Amino acid sequence: MARKIDLVFSDLEPGLALKKALAMKPEALIDTIKESKLRGRGGAGFSTGMKWEAARRSAAGKEACFICNADEGEPGTFKDKRILELQTSKVIEGMVIGARAVGATRGFIYLRGEYNYLKPSILAKLAELEKLGLLGKAICGEKDFCFDLELRLGSGAYVCGEETALIESLESRRGEPRNKPPFPTDHGFLGMPTVVNNVETLAFIPHIVLHGGEWFQEFGTKASAGSKLFSVSGDCAKPGIYEFEYGITIRQLLREVEADADTKAVQIGGASGFCASADDFDKAIAFEGIPTGGSIIVFNQSRSMFKVLKNFVEFFQEESCGQCTPCREGCSRMLEGILKFEEGKGNSKTITDLLELAETMSLASKCGFGQSVPNSFRTIVSKFRDEILSA
Amino acid sequence: MNQLNVTVNGIAYRAEAGDTILELCRREGIHVPTLCDHPDLRTKGICRICVVEVKGYRTLQAACSTPLAEGMEIATSGDKVRRARKTIVELLLANHYTDCTVCPKNLSCELQSLANEYGLTELRWKERRERIIPRDLSSPVFVRDNNKCILCQRCIRACQDLQGVGALANLWKGDRTIIGSAFNRPISDIVCINCGQCVAHCPTGALHEKYSVEDVWKAVDEPGKVVAIQTAPAIRAALGEEFGLPPGTRVTGRMVTALKMMGFDYVFDTQFAADLTIMEEATELLTRLKGALVDKKHTHLPMTTSCSPGWIKFQEHFFPELLPHLSTCKSPQQMFGALLKTYWAERMKLSPEQIYSVSVMPCTAKKFEASRPEMGREGYADVDFALTTRELAAMIKQAGIDLTNLPDTPFDNPLGDSTGAATIFAATGGVMEAALRTAYEVVTGREVPFEHLDIKPLRGFEGVREAAVPFAGLKPEYSWLEGVTLKVLVAHGTANAKTVMQAVKAGTLDAHFIEIMTCPGGCLGGGGQPLPITPEKRVARARAIYEEDAALKLRKSHENPAVAKLYADFLGKPNSHKAHELLHTKYTPRGRY
C-alpha cells in the first residue's frame, strides 16, 4: 500500500533551506538534488539535478536564467494552483536555491493567464521575501548573490507549458516550441543558459536541501523517488488534491477518492496521457508504470468514452500552436475523423487511417505536444473500440 | 574543428562537429527531402518531411535541425520514415488547393515533386476543392494565394531576416493559422517594398508575381505600335536556366534572337542606360564631394545608389529623413524608358503614344517602379510593362521557341551598346565597381589601380563590404581631392541596408558612397529570377557576369560611344538641365507607422 505523504503543503520556515544551501558549494548543492533522484513534476519527468548541472556547466561565466513553469494547463490538473495559493514562499525559495546552484541572476515565474487572481498575492510574497533578504540583491547578506525574480503572465495558450514555447512567450513571441537541441540549459531565454522547473518540483527543493538527497528516496519507488501531488476530478465522491508516494496503484487511488467500485476508466496524465481501463487498475502510477503530471480524471459507467475522446481531440485541435505539419494538420484531421463517427459515417477504416495518422504525429511532430496527442486516442480506441464504432 | 564519426544507412562518414544530419547528407549526396529548409534561411524544422530514424530515439528526428553526435546511427529511409513522410505529404496536399494544370508553378512546384516522389495515388483526407480564402491581389507586383500555402514560413523568414521588413507573419494558431499581414488586411495596407524575395523563396504557387505576359503579347500584336524591349544585365546570365541550361550559362545573343522572333520591333539593352547611370551618378558624387570639401557646405554624404527600387521604397518607409542621401539618378530601367520616348522617339519620328516600352528585369519591384507617377510625363509612362525573367521564359516557350538552339543576334542600336561596367550591375558590388572605374579615371586620368580593372574587395557575397581608394596624381581641376581617400561601402539584402543606414543616421559610418542592392546577391538574386534560388546559383550567375565583363573590350562606362553620342547630340553633359529633367527623379517619404 502506498503511503499518503504530507510534504508539499507542510509549512517550512522561509529561509531555513536557503541558508543551508548557501553554506554548500553550488556543485555540492546540485549533487544533493541529483542524489535525491527528483524528477520533474510537470509531466516530462527529467532529472532535476541533471538539468541544473547542465545549466551550471553552460553558464560558466555567463548570465543564466531560472524560470518557474506555472503554466499548468493539462486538463484535470490544478495542483500547482493550490501550491501557489498556499506555499508561495516555498516555491520562491526553491527558485532562489536553484538560482544559486546554476548561477542565475535573473528569473521569472510564468503564471498562466487564468490564474491572474494569484498575481496580487504572489507579488506581495515576492516583496515580503525581498524585504527579508531572501530575494533580490545581496541575498542572505551575500553581496555577490543577487536574483531578480519577475512575475509574468501567460495569455491563454496551453502549449506555453512546453518549456521552449514558454521561453518564446517570455520573449514576447508566439508560443511556438523551438528545436531541441539546443536545450534551454544551453540556449534558453534570450540565448542564456536557462532552467525551467515546474511549480511542484520547486516545492520539493527546500525539503530535499534540509533533509538530504537520500531521504527523498525513502518513499516512492526505485525509479520514481519521492511523492507526487495528484489532482483528482470527475466521477468520485472526494475530488481534490492528494499527495502520495509514487508507486500507488490506480485501484488504491480510486478507493481513496471514493470512486465507484465499477469505475469504467481513469485518464492518467490528462488529455495527453493514458486512458486506463479496469484491466489496468493494478498498475502503479510512476514513471516506470503509468506516468502523469498529476491529472487524474475518473469516469463512471455512464460516461461515453467516445465523448471523452472527442473532448480531448477538440482540446488539442484548439491548442496546437500550428507550426509543424503533423500536429497542425493531424489534430485537424483527427477531429474530422472522429466527427465522422458522430455523423454515422465512421467505420473501421476510419480508425485505421486515424491510427496511422496518430503514428505519424507521435513520431514526427516537432515537440511533445504533437507527440503525445495520440496517447489518449490510441488508448481509448484500443480499450473502448466498441463505443467508438457505435458512436 | 572537431571531427565526428557517424553512420548513415550503414555507411561510415566523418563529419564536422556542429553539422546537422541534413548538412552531412547534402554533402555526401544522400537524398533527404525538404520543404521548409532553405540554405538562405535559418532552420525552422516545421514541415517535418526531412525526418530520419536515429538509433536510440523513439521519435524520428528532423535532419535539418538535428546536430550530429559521435557514433550517431542514422537511417534516411526505411518503413517508419517512408510512412511518416508519405503521411506528411498527404496531409499537406489535402489542405492545398490543387489546380496544378493551371498553376504558375506547374512542374516546378516542390510539393508536386514530393507527391510524385512518394507515389501518392489517393488522399485519405477531405480535400480543399475550392479557394476558400480569397487571394490577396492588392500588391502591385505579386499575388498571395493562401489556399496553396503549406505554412513552411520561408516567405516570413525571407521578409523578416533577409530583408528586415516583416510584412508577413503567422496569424492566429493551430489549424486556423494563415500567413498574412497585420489584421489580415491586404498587404498594400502595410509596409512592403515589393522586392519579391518572398516569391523567390516560396516552394508552391502560393506566391507569384503579377503577370504582364498577356498585356505584352497584346502590345506586340497591336497594329500601328512600335514595341521596344530592354533587357537587364542579370537576365542574360540566368534566362538559360529556364530552358535546362546550367546556371551561369550566358545566353545574350540567343535571347535577342528569341525576342526578335517573338515580334518585338526593337531589342535594346538596359546596359546602355547603366553606363549612362554611371556617367550621371559619378558626376553627382563628385559634385557632392566638392560641395563638402571645397564649399564646406552641408552636403548629404554618404551618397547612396538609387537603381534598386526595392531599396528606394525601403528607404522611403524606414529612413525617410535620410532620403536626401539617395542619388537623384533614376534606375537604368527608367533612364532608358525616358530616353526611349524622347531621344529615340524623336530620331525615329515617332510620337510617344506609338511606342510600347517593355522591360525584362530580374526584379518584381521594377513593376512598381515603372508605375511610379514621376516616371513619365505628359500622361504617358516611360516603361509600360516590366516583365520578370520568369515571365520572359514563359513567353518564349509560348511562342514555341527553343532558346537553346538559336543563333546569336546583337542588340539594336542606338540603345544597345554597352560596356563591361554595365554588365556587372547585375552583381552586388557591380554598380560601385563600375562607378569607381569611371570616377577614378575622370579625376586622375588613369585607370583604377586594380589589376585588370577588377576591384576584388567589392566582389563576393559578404553582407557588407568596404573598400578605400586613395586619390593621388589628380588632374588640375580636381586638385581639391588631394589627400582624400574615397571610402565606399556595399551592402545587399535590405536587412544589411538597415544596419548600414542606422549607422549613417547615428553618424558613425565613415563612407562617401554606398551601394545598396535590395536582393541578396544583387539583381542576379532578384525576386523575378528563375527558381529555386540558391547560393550556388548566385555564385554561378555572378561568375558568368564577371566573365562577360572580363571578355569585353570596353569595360568603362565613359568609353561607351553611344552614350557619348547621346550627350553630344541630346543631353549636353552629365547633370545638365535636360539630364536632370529626364534622368533624375525625386522620392516620397512614406514612413512605417
Next chain:
Amino acid sequence: MLRESLLMKIDELSRAYGEERDAVLPVLQGLQREFGYLGPEVVNEVARKFELSQTEVFSVASFYHFLNTKRRGRFVIRICRTISCALKDKEKVQHALEAELGIKMGETTGDGKYTLDYANCMGMCDQGPSMMVNDDLFAGLTPSKAVDIVRGYR
C-alpha cells in the same frame, strides 16, 4: 481612445516591463486591460515603440486566446469546455447564459456589454463547471449562479 492616452499608457507599461522586445507581451496585456482590445491604433503604436512591424506585433497578439484583436464585449465570459467541467453539466450553464444574454457562443450582445466564448481547462476541475469573466475566475457553477454572476457585471 485618445492617442495621447494610448501613448501615455504604453510609456507607463514599458517603464514597468522594459524597452526591449521581451516587454511587448506584458505591454499588450496591460493595453488590453486598459482599452479592452488591441485594435489597429494600439498595434501601430506598440510597433512604433518597439521598432517592429505592425504585422509582427499582430502576429504575437493573435496567437494568444486571451488577447483580443477585435472589439469584444466589455465583459468577456469564457466557459470551460474541457472534460472535467463537461462531465459536470457545463452544457446547462452554457445554455442558461446563452438564453439569458440572447446570444450564442462566440457572439457579443448588441449593447456591447457581454461576449460569450470558450476557454480550455482553467484548473478548477474538482469544483464543477467554471468560467472566467475578464480576469475573474468562478467555479462550482449552476445555471442560476452563473446568470447571477454575469449580471453582477454592469
